[in-house]
Amino acid sequence: MNKLLLGSLLATLPMAGMASDPFQHVDVYYVSTDFETNGGEDDGSGFGLSGAFRVGDQAFIDAEYQSSETDDFDIEIDQFRLGLGLHSAESTSGMTYYGQVEYLQVELSAPGAGSDDEDGFGLHGGILISATEQLRFKGELGYLTLDDVDGLEYTIGATFDITPQFGLFADYRLASLEDDDNDEVDLTDVKLGVSLLF
Numbered sequence: 001m002n003k004l005l006l007g008s009l010l011a012t013l014p015m016a017g018m019a020s021d022p023f024q025h026v027d028v029y030y031v032s033t034d035f036e037t038n039g040g041e042d043d044g045s046g047f048g049l050s051g052a053f054r055v056g057d058q059a060f061i062d063a064e065y066q067s068s069e070t071d072d073f074d075i076e077i078d079q080f081r082l083g084l085g086l087h088s089a090e091s092t093s094g095m096t097y098y099g100q101v102e103y104l105q106v107e108l109s110a111p112g113a114g115s116d117d118e119d120g121f122g123l124h125g126g127i128l129i130s131a132t133e134q135l136r137f138k139g140e141l142g143y144l145t146l147d148d149v150d151g152l153e154y155t156i157g158a159t160f161d162i163t164p165q166f167g168l169f170a171d172y173r174l175a176s177l178e179d180d181d182n183d184e185v186d187l188t189d190v191k192l193g194v195s196l197l198f
Contacts, residue, residue, distance in 0.1 A: 019133040020161045020197040022096070023060040023087065026051040027169065029193025033068040033077060036186040044070035046077075048191065060085050062100075066189070077187070078107045083122075094130035099123075104144060120146035122153065134161045144175060149185055151177035159195065167195040 027050045034043040046068025054060050064081040083102030090096045102122045109115035126140030140155040157171035171191040178184050 019130065020164060020167065021054070022128055022136060022159070023052045023054050023062075024198055025167075026196045026198075027193050029169070029191045031066055031068055031192075032190045033070070034186075034188040035070055035075060035077060036184075036188075038183050042070035042072045042075060044068055044075075048193070055084075058087050058089070060087065062102075068189075073110055075108060075110045078109075080105045081122075083124075085124075090128075090130065096128040096130075097126070098128070099125050104146065106146065118146040118148060120144060120150075124153070126155070135159070138171075144177065146177070149177040149179045151175065157191075161197065165197050167197055169193055169195055 027048075029048045029050070031046050031048050032043070033046060034041065036042075046066065048064060048066035050062065050064035050066075052060050052062040062081075062083045062085070064079065066079045067076070069076045081102050081104050083100045085098050085100030087096055087098035100123075102124070104120055104122050106118045107115055108118075122142050122144045124140055124142035126138060129137045129139075131137060136159045138155065138157040138159075140153075142153040142155070144150060144153050153173065153175040155171060155173045157169060159167055159169040161167040169191070170193075171189070173189045173191070175187045176184070177187070
């Protein structure tokens with residue numbers, strides 16, 4: 001009888017070893033930002049909100065809003081992204097491949113200097129590697145084309161599921177862009193946050 005009761009109790013508890021769905025989550029995060037141009041460099045911090053949601057067996061949408069401000073020149077950097085992607089089934093070795101197209105809007109503003117809006121699109125390809133049922137790594141390469149700049153974007157990251165409903169993640173993202181005059185803009189984001197999994 002005791003074994004039956006214990007078994008029933010365990011069956012009602014969340015399975016700690018159950019892997020989460022990487023395309024079903026909502027994230028809140030802190031971001032450390034570094035903004036570098038030919039004219040100098042400035043860094044700062046901010047916050048972000050992002051999420052991914054399934055719209056089919058192997059299709060998903062994701063969205064992100066991020067706002068940060070640099071320390072020295074008070075440059076405010078706001079990013080909005082909305083994407084649609086497809087992914088493969090997870091292989092026996094724990095790898096999932098995906099591709100994604102996204103709309104991207106970046107706004108830069110500074111006191112006394114006005115603001116600059118850049119709109120455009122990004123095309124990304126990536127891989128997810130499940131090291132364990134709780135730990136997953138990500139690598140992604142993308143190409144961004146905005147109004148006045150374009151170039152490559154690189155992302156690496158890791159997620160760790162503490163429970164089936166709650167996790168932690170860290171991402172490093174570098175957008176290395178250039179305009180028609182060969183002036184370079186590098187935007188680096190380091191994100192640390194928590195995830196609601198479902």
